[in-house]
Amino acid sequence: MAKFKLDEVDHQILDMLIENTRIPFTDIAKKLLISAGTVHVRVKKMEEAGIIIGSSLTLDYGKLGYSFIAYVGVFLNKTSQTTFVLERIAQIPFVTVAHVTTGKFNIFCKIRAKDTNHAKNIIFLLDDIEGVYRTETMISLEESINDKKRLMHSIFQDLV
Amino acid sequence: MAKFKLDEVDHQILDMLIENTRIPFTDIAKKLLISAGTVHVRVKKMEEAGIIIGSSLTLDYGKLGYSFIAYVGVFLNKTSQTTFVLERIAQIPFVTVAHVTTGKFNIFCKIRAKDTNHAKNIIFLLDDIEGVYRTETMISLEESINDKKRLMHSIFQDLV
DNA sequence: GGTGAAACTTCTAATAA
């Protein structure tokens, strides 16, 4: 996987777009003292290079009534069942992330729910999947850090 | 926390914007057979209500050379040190998410790194924080599910 | 609530430097 070289201007553009994808290119151009056309060309290049995959809204799920977050570690009877179990997990609503992992768990999920009772139902669905031996739940009491901009800065400082 | 009522049209608008925040309102309007002005007003209302917090780019960090993902559980000597330790964690680069959790760990982090060696350095920084008793790392072999659209659908089906 | 059209802003691609 070839590494794409980002220069300072690319970094600044990404920085602003990570914070707000709808910021006009003209605004970015003004701040960086370049032309809007340049911003356009650079963004297009990063899209073509596959650096920028897409864009998404950030929603306040709490305001919609879904403020419960938990991580669920899944233990399997046999590792060979991983693919099968993942397919089943993909059918369960409110599972937002799933990773195959080394270490303690075989599969590691993140769920978002209304409350503990709602979460219980989701976890029961996970437990019920054939091949799942047991699960272990960690409830999030507080999401302290969740910042894409931080990662971008870490990467850019690292690359320099 | 008051729950905001989303109707079918709001849901469809969010659905399209979650997939691509830069899709023109005129396109959304065409697909939903409403006017662009209506889309604009609805989005504005959801922004004012705090449902839509912002928008962000999705980047391929792998293409930038950062394809290593791990979850790190942190054990503390005393729970009362949580705030202090979180402040320290916030200083460590490449830690992208941190939660205070119940269950096995006191704090739960997600990190993104270049490779195992790079990750090791990050984990050592976590281990070195005063009050951290030990850490436990789970390396992601594969991110199988990571889909905001799924969550939106789960929520909307639940609300109906 | 929503519409449609006007006024305004931004995007985008071609040209030129």
Place this chain on the structure above:
DNA sequence: TTATTAGAAGTTTCACC
């Protein structure tokens, strides 16, 4: 690679349903 430019496209407002 970047700037300029100009026509196309998108956004936003508002009088009127």
